[in-house]
Amino acid sequence: MTAPLSVExxxxxxxxxxxxxxxxxxxxxxxxxxxxxxxxxAAGEKVPSVRHxxxxxxxxxxxxxxxxxxxxDRGLIQARARSGYFVREHAKQxxxxxxxxxxxxxTTDVDVSELVFSVLGSLKDPNTVPFGSAFPSPHLYxxxxxxxxxxxxxxxxxxxxxxADMTAGNPDLRRQIALRYMVSGVMLPxxxxxxxxxxxxxxxxxxxxxxxxxxxxxxxxxxxxATLQVLERLKLKAVEIPVHxxxxxxxxxxxxxxxxxxxxxxxxxxxxxxxxxASMSEEKKRALYELLQQHQVPLIEDDVYAELYYGTQPPKxxxxxxxxxxxxxxGSFSKSLAPGYRVGWVAGGRYAEKISRLKLMxxxxxxxxxxxxxxxxxxxxxxxxxxxxxxxxxxxxxxxxLASAARHFPAQTRVTRPSGGYFxxxxxxxxxxxxxxFQLALAQGISLAPGPIFSATRRFGNCARLNHGHPWDEASExxxxxxxxxxxxx
Ligand SMILES: Cc1ncc(COP(=O)(O)O)c(C=O)c1O
Numbered sequence: 001m002t003a004p005l006s007v008e009x010x011x012x013x014x015x016x017x018x019x020x021x022x023x024x025x026x027x028x029x030x031x032x033x034x035x036x037x038x039x040x041x042a043a044g045e046k047v048p049s050v051r052h053x054x055x056x057x058x059x060x061x062x063x064x065x066x067x068x069x070x071x072x073d074r075g076l077i078q079a080r081a082r083s084g085y086f087v088r089e090h091a092k093q094x095x096x097x098x099x100x101x102x103x104x105x106x107t108t109d110v111d112v113s114e115l116v117f118s119v120l121g122s123l124k125d126p127n128t129v130p131f132g133s134a135f136p137s138p139h140l141y142x143x144x145x146x147x148x149x150x151x152x153x154x155x156x157x158x159x160x161x162x163x164a165d166m167t168a169g170n171p172d173l174r175r176q177i178a179l180r181y182m183v184s185g186v187m188l189p190x191x192x193x194x195x196x197x198x199x200x201x202x203x204x205x206x207x208x209x210x211x212x213x214x215x216x217x218x219x220x221x222x223x224x225x226a227t228l229q230v231l232e233r234l235k236l237k238a239v240e241i242p243v244h245x246x247x248x249x250x251x252x253x254x255x256x257x258x259x260x261x262x263x264x265x266x267x268x269x270x271x272x273x274x275x276x277x278a279s280m281s282e283e284k285k286r287a288l289y290e291l292l293q294q295h296q297v298p299l300i301e302d303d304v305y306a307e308l309y310y311g312t313q314p315p316k317x318x319x320x321x322x323x324x325x326x327x328x329x330x331g332s333f334s335k336s337l338a339p340g341y342r343v344g345w346v347a348g349g350r351y352a353e354k355i356s357r358l359k360l361m362x363x364x365x366x367x368x369x370x371x372x373x374x375x376x377x378x379x380x381x382x383x384x385x386x387x388x389x390x391x392x393x394x395x396x397x398x399x400x401x402l403a404s405a406a407r408h409f410p411a412q413t414r415v416t417r418p419s420g421g422y423f424x425x426x427x428x429x430x431x432x433x434x435x436x437x438f439q440l441a442l443a444q445g446i447s448l449a450p451g452p453i454f455s456a457t458r459r460f461g462n463c464a465r466l467n468h469g470h471p472w473d474e475a476s477e478x479x480x481x482x483x484x485x486x487x488x489x490x
Contacts, residue, residue, distance in 0.1 A: 024059060024063050025063045025064075026067070026070065026313075028063060028067040029066075030312055030313075032067065032076075033076055034419075037417045037419065041087050043087050043089050044087060045086065046083075046085070046086050047068070047085045047087065049084050050064045050065060050068070050084075068085050073392075074310075074392060075395070075396050075399065076088060076399075088399070095409065095413050095414060095415045096414050097245065097246065097414060097415070097417065098414045098416040098425055098426070098427050115458075116228075116453050119449065119453050122442055122447060127445060129476060129479040130467060131446060131447055131448045131466045131483075132438075132448040132449040132465075133447065134449075134467070136394065136422045136469025137469055138339060138340075139471075140390055140393060140394075140469070141339060141390075142377075142382075142386050145382075146337070146341075146373055146377055147373075149374070149376035149377040150370075150372075150373035150376075152376055153375065153376040154369055154372065157368075161368060161372070162368050166364055166365035167356060167360060167365070168191075169193070169195025169345070169365070169366070169371055170195065170372055170375050172379070173195060173343075173371050173374055173378070174193045174195065174345075175190065176375055176378040185316055186317065186319055186320045191352060192325075192347045192348055192352045193345055193346075193347055193348075194348055194355050195345050196343075196345055196346060196366060197342045197343075197363055198342045198343065198366075199302065199304045199334065199346075200226060200344070201363060202328075202330040202332075202345060202346035202355075203230065203330050204230055205346065205355045205358050205359055206265075206328040206351065206355060207230060207231075207234060207265065207267065207300060208234065209348075209354045209355050209358060210264060210298050210351065211236055211264045211265055212264075213236065214235060214237065215264040216236070216237050216238075216261055216262060216264060217231060217237070217238060217264060217265050217267060218238075218239045218257060218263050218265070218266040218268075218297075219239070219241070219267050219268075219456075220240070220241055220243045220249055220267075220268055220269065221243060221455060221459070222451065222460050223240075223267075223454055223455070224302070224454070225454055227267055228456050238456050239257050240455075240456060241253050241254050243273060243276055245277070245278055247278060247280065247281070247284065248273060248280035248284060251288060254266070255291055263295075263297055264297070265297065265298050265299075266299045266300065267300040268299065268302070268318075270285050270301060270315075270318045271303060271306060271309070271315040271317065271420075272306070272308060272309070274305065275423055275449065275465040276416055276418075277417075277418025277419075277420070277423055277424070277425060278416075278418070279418070279419055279420070282316055285316065285317070285320075285321060286321050288318055289318050289321040289326075292326060293323075293324070293326060297326075298327070298328065298349075299318060299328070301317055301318050301327055301329045301330065302330050303317050303329060303330060303331055304332045304344075307335070307387055307391075308336065308391060308394060308420045308421045309419060309420035310394070310395045310420050317329055319349075324349075325350030325351070326350070327347075327349055328351055328355070329346065329347040329349075330345070331345055331346075331347075332344035332345070333374055336387060337374065337383065337386070338374055341373070342370065343366055343374050344366075391420070394420075394422050394468070394469060396472075397468040397471070398417075398418075400468070400476075401424055401472070401476075402415065402417065404476070405424070405466075407481075408480045408481045409428070409480075409483070409484045410428070410484070410487060412429045413429065413487075414426070423466065423467060424465070425465055426464050426465075427462060427463050428462045428463070428487050429462065431462070432490050433461060434448075434450035434451045434452065434462060434463055435452060436490070437483075437486060437487065437490065438450040444482050446479045446482060446483060448464045448465070449464060449467075450464050451463030451464055
C-alpha cells in the first residue's frame with residue numbers, strides 16, 4: 001500500500017520570442033473555426049458570403065476565398081452550388097460547453113492509485129471500445145516510416161554513440177528539438193535540453209529536482225491522474241488549483257495560495273490540458289509566469305499535446321516568456337509521432353544540470369536506437385506533413401464525437417470543445433455516478449475514464465473523459481448510443 005496523498009486546499013481570496021508569421025487568411029480561417037467550435041456558427045448555417053466578409057472584416061475577397069478553402073480542407077465547412085459556404089452538418093445542436101469548474105471544497109487525505117490502476121487495467125482488452133484510453137489509434141502514426149529510420153540510423157550509428165549519447169541524449173535529436181522550439185518562438189540553449197524516457201520521466205525528474213518529501217506542490221483540479229500518482233509516490237502534498245474548461249487554471253486562487261502557502265513547485269499544463277483540453281491565452285501564460293517569477297516558484301510545464309493543435313499556429317508555452325530559467329518545459333514524441341518509443345525531453349532551464357545528473361543516477365538513458373530513429377525521422381521523414389494529417393484526422397473525429405454526443409446524451413449534458421488533442425470532457429447530469437457508469441459501460445464492452453481518477457479528492461463524480469483518437473465507425477456510434485441510454489436510466 002502506498003501512503004495516502006495528503007491534499008490541502010485553501011479557499012480562494014481575491015488573490016526571446018520570434019515574430020508571428022501567420023498569414024492573414026490563416027488568421028481569418030482560425031477566427032471562423034473558433035466561431036464554429038464555440039457554436040456561434042451552428043451546423044448547417046451559412047458562413048458570411050465572400051463579398052460580405054470582405055467588406056465587414058476589411059480583408060480582400062481573395063483572402064476570404066483562401067480562408068474558406070482552408071476551412072473546407074479542414075472539414076469544417078462545405079460549398080453548396082450557387083449558394084455559398086455552410087458549416088458542415090451535425091444531426092443536432094451541439095451540447096453546451098462544460099461549465100466553469102467550481103472551487104474545490106476543503107479536502108481530506110486520499111489514495112488514488114488503486115482506483116487508477118483498476119481503471120487502466122480494464123483498458124487493455126482490444127475488443128473494448130476505447131473511449132477511456134489515454135492513447136489515440138496507433139494507426140495514426142508513421143510506424144513503417146519510423147522503422148526505416150530506425151534501420152537507416154543504426155547502419156550509420158557510431159559504436160561510440162552507445163556510450164556518448166547516454167547522458168544528455170543524441171546530439172542530432174537535441175538539435176532537431178531545439179530547431180522546433182525556435183520555429184515556435186522559443187530560443188533555447190542546447191545545454192538546457194535533456195532527453196528522457198518519455199515525458200513521464202522528465203516530469204518525475206523535474207519534481208524530484210525541486211522538492212523534498214512533505215513539500216507542497218500546486219497541481220490542477222482536475223489533473224492528469226499520473227500527476228497524482230507521482231505526488232503520492234514522492235510523498236508530496238498537493239494544493240489543488242481549479243481549472244476552467246476553456247481558460248485554464250484560476251490565477252486568482254494560485255496567487256492567493258502562493259501568498260499564503262510555502263509552495264515549492266507548480267505542475268501545470270498551459271495548452272490542451274489533460275483532461276479538460278483547456279488552453280490558456282498568451283496574456284494569461286505571461287501573467288502566470290510573472291506571478292511565479294515574483295515568488296520564485298519553479299514551473300514544471302507539461303506540454304505533451306503541444307503538437308496536436310487544430311489551428312494554424314502552435315500555442316506558445318509559458319516557457320516562451322521565461323527570462324531566468326524558472327520553467328522546466330516537458331515534451332514528448334509519444335502523442336505526436338512515436339508511441340512506445342518512450343522518447344521525451346525536458347528543457348530544464350536553470351535546473352537542467354541537476355535533472356541530467358538525477359537521470360544518470362536512475363535510468364541512465366533512454367534507448368539509444370530509439371533516439372537515433374527519431375532524429376533521422378525528424379530530418380528526413382516529413383514530420384510536419386504527418387502532423388498536419390494527424391491534426392486534421394483528430395479534428396474530424398472530434399466533430400464526429402461531438403455530433404454523436406449531441407444525438408445520444410441527455411440535453412443537460414455539457415461538453416468541452418478543445419482546440420486540439422483527442423479528449424472530450426463530459427459533464428453528465430448531477431445524478432450520474434461516473435464510477436458506476438464506468439462499470440456498467442465496461443460490461444457492454446465500452447471503456448471511459450471516470451472523473452474521480454483525475455482528482456486527489458475523487459471529485460468530478462458526474463464527469464468522464466472520452467477519447468476520440470480512434471477512427472469513427474459504427475461501433476463508436478453504437479457505443480455512444482449505449483452510453484446515452486445508460487446515463488439516461490441513472
Ligand atoms: C498530460 C500528460 N503528461 C504526460 C504524459 C506522459 O507522456 P509520455 O508517454 O511521453 O511519458 C501523458 C500521457 O498520457 C499525459 O497525458
